[in-house]
Amino acid sequence: MRSHSEPRSNPPKLRLSRRRALLALAAGLASGGVRTAAAAPAVLDFADLYEASGVLGLKFSPKLLSLKGASVAMQGYMAPPLKAESDFFVLTREPVSLCPFCSSDADWPTDIVVIHLRRAAQPTRYSDPIAVTGVLEVGSATDAATGFVSQIRLMNADFRIV
Amino acid sequence: MRQTLAAALLLSTVSAPALSQTIYPIDRAQILTGAMFDLKVEFPGLAEPGKISVTVNGQDHAQALGRAATYVAREDDKDQSAVTLRDVVIDKPGRYVVKATDGVNTREVAWDVYETAQPRKARNVILFIGDGMSNAHRVAARILARGIQEGKYKGKLTLDDMPAMALVSTSGVDSVITDSANSASAYTTGHKSSTNALGVYADRTKSTTDDPKVETITSLAQRRLNMAVGVVTNTEIEDATPASMVAHTRRRAEYDVIVQQFLDQKPDVIMGGGAANFIPKSTAGSKRGDDQDYVERFKDAGYAVATTAGEMKAASAAGAKKLLGLFNLGNMDGVLDRKFLKVGSVKRYPEQPDLTEQVKSAIEVLSKNDNGFVLMVESGLIDKFTHALDMERAIYDTIMLDNAVKVAKDFADQKNDTLILVLADHTHPVGIVGVMHDDMDGPAPNVELRDRLGIYAEAGYPSYPAPDAEGYPNKVDVKDRLALFSASFPDYYETYRPKMDGPNNPTVAGKEKGTYAANEIYAKSPGAQLRPGNLPKDGNSDVHSAEDSLLNAYGPGSEMVKGSMDNTDVFKVMAHALALGTAK
Structure with a gap:
């Protein structure tokens, strides 16, 4: 049930530039008036996270590593959080649907990003694309509360529905 | 009315305490002489050791089986006693009646212990499993790969062209509907099991590793005949079907446990996806729960490790005796994506082998063993794509399975000493209902898509281009397409069109925990x-169904394949072909 479908409607180039524009807009709105004056967060795509190959482990891309500690903006989908109001959720490239009988229950996509929100929030509809901004953290870390292992995180983050 | 109800209630309360022992292996189990299994008796309540009696054909079990069972007074800290005897072996064929009593309730089961005749008929056995492969998949594959004109096919699939055929029923101990764990386990052990369980009878305790075990064909072939064993798939290697060759667990999702069990059992060839559970958890892409590096452990155990088609071919050509091929962190990509659409994870892993190449390399390694080999080959994404209502991808992977069978059949034809079995582990409720007449390159449909579905005479024939040398049409988004639907579905958007941008993902998590909703992405697809x-x-997703699987067989030992069979009979066919029950 892993999936990478996208709608066929828009030509890819047009869609990308529109996504970037939306992301920049979302980043500006989410971070409030003070930070709008500062440099806009760097836009990071899911495709940018890892280098091309790596069956025995993924390698972080140079772009990802260069943005460590910087404010970045990403677009993706919220995976269902552990509890309703949460300050912690997983951002995925495509909406997820975990299937108990067709694969393991650890069937997360490999390229996920863990979002630690500034404030706890209600989940969105899981098919709504969301724009997230936060401070990029890279490297293996285990969440103390849940034991969830992550490689890429956005800290002190805000999100909005696109 | 009220009186009748009361009487019925009284009857049911009266009959409740008569709930009696559960005995594993279950009643009517068929057990190969010399094969190991665990005997377990679960008493419904507390049972005093002095009052418990377990006999085999009237003789105390300790005498009949050589050792006394271990008594547990309170399983899981509940008022429920049990006795277990591990690693039982029965060498003499016959009917064995096992009677268990706690002084109040008595229950008996009968086992049929069977031997296998000498001489051994087959040197090798190759078991092909099209996971979830149903009749509709096979027919669609035949239409695309061979063509059809005026009602007659222009050719047969390789699996069509086999002398022996049977219908195989697939239900499990706990349910009429199986999953891929207990259905595959029936083939690899000859015993029924329960949903999510592999190589065990699912007992009542919480632990997922203490359930009564049954021996796998891998262990039997290695232990009794010194044969080589291979497991080849295009799903994660830890997934239920390939895992059934080695695993003993109540819970198929315990991938780390299954990786350890692969290492313990050491099949000579292990190939598929699922590298994520072989690499330490601190490595990006890992899904392990610890920091163990199983790639290194397999290397230490003498395995050559390949992560691309090139490395795999080089290793088998160089004479590797043991080969671990891991070609993707998760499931490998389907053949439609690998060869034609180049979507999914194909860009990240462009050098994943085709199932045909995996089979070639596996046979190259395994056939070096003078005692023969047992090889399981799974085309596992037929099931996953059908779950996801992605019928084109399921059909292409059925064609791939047939091509892999051709590789095995060509090998078998050299010496006529290899039994080949091709079947599904369970079916899906899928059917070909017509042909869509819908120009995908044209403007958005002005006629509702459902009215573009040709049925009966209006179906006509599809317009896929002639297949290439491997049987694949090089275009799947043609104007006239086979319409293959599942009778079981969650809320989803039916687009009536192949998913060109990546495998279908019909649902997303719903608002309420544990529920699912239609994936709104597809609402944008025209019509x-x-x-x-x-x-x-x-x-x-779509679900499995209880219909029989089709089994085709070829080579020595295939004469046992006929009529209507139980899934545990598939193990018997292999055991008889190899004379697994008479060897010492």
Whole structure:
């Protein structure tokens, strides 16, 4: 049930530039008036996270590593959080649907990003694309509360529905 | 009326305490002489050791089986006693009646212990499993790969062209509907099991590793005949079907446990996806729960490790005796994506082998063993794509399975000493209902898509281009397409069109925990139609069905394949062909 479908409607180039524009807009709105004056967060795509190959482990891309500690903006989908109001959720490239009988229950996509929100929030509809901004953290870390292992995180983050 | 009800209630309360022992292996189990299994008796309540008696054909079990069972007074800290005897072996064929009593309730089961005749008929056995492969998949594959004109096919699939055929029933101990764990386990052990369980009878305790075990064909072939064993798939190697060759667990999702069990059992060839559970958890892409590096452990155990088609071919050509091929962190990509559409994870892993190449390399390694080999080959994404209502991808992977069978058949034809079995582990409720007449390159449909579905005479024939040398049409988004639907579905958008941008993902998590909703991405597909599901809301995909699987067989030992068979009989066919029960 892993999936990478996208709608066929828009030509890819047009869609990308529109996504970037939306992301920049979302980043500006989410971070409030003070930070709008500062440099806009760097836009990071899911495709940018890892280098091309790596069956025995993924390698972080140079772009990802260069943005460590910087404010970045990403677009993706919220995976269902552990509890309703949460300050912690997983951002995925495509909406997820975990299937108990067709694969393991650890069937997360490999390229996920863990979002630690500034404030706890209600989940969105899981098919709504969301724009997230936060401070990029890279490297293996285990969440103390849940034991969830992550490689890429956005800290002190805000999100909005696109 | 009230009186009748009361009487019925009284009857049911009276009959409740008569709930009696559960005995594993179950009643009517068929057990190969010399094969190991665990005997377990679960008493419904507390049972005093002095009052417990377990006999085999009237003789105390300790005498009959050589050792006394271990008594547990309170399993899981509950008022429920049990006795277990591990690693039982029965060498003499016959009917064995096992009677268990706690002084109050008595229950008996009968086992049929069977031997296998000498001489051994087959040197090798190759078991092909098209996971979830149903009749509709096979027919669609035949139409695309061979063509059809005026009602007659222009050729047969390789699996069509085999002398022996049977219908195989697939239900499990606990349910009429199986999953891939207990259905595959029936083939690899000859015993029924329960949903999510592999190589065990699912007992009542919470632990997922203490359930009564049954021996796998891998262990039997290695232990009794010194044969080589291979496991080849295009799903994660830890997934239920390939895992059934080695695993003993109540819970198929315990991938780390299954990786350890592969290492313990050491099949000579292990190939598939699922590298994520072989690499330490601190490595990006890992899904392990610890920091163990199993790639290194397999290397230490003498395995050559390949992560691309090139490395795999080089290793088998160089004479590797043991080969671990891991070609993707998760499931490998389907053949439609690998060869034609280049979507999914194909860009990240462009050098994944085709199943035909995996089979070639596996046979190259395994056939070096003078005692022969047992090889399981799974085309596992037929099931996953069908779950996801992605019928084109399922059909292409059925064609791939047939091509892999051709590789095995060409090998078998050299010496006529190899039994080949091709079947599904379970079916899906899928059917070909007509042909869509819908120009995908044209403007958005002005006629509702459902009215573009040709049925009966209006179906006509599809317009896929002539297949290439491997049987694949090089274009799947043609104007006239086979319409293959599942009778079971969650809420989803029916787009009536192949998913060109990546495998279908019909549902997303719903607002309420544990429920699913239609993936709104597909609402944008021109003419998409929302279909409210006919499955429970906690179902996110098409489901398995209880219909029989088709089994085709070729080579020595295939004469046992006929009529209507139980899935545990498939193990018997292999055991008889190899004379697994008479060897010492």
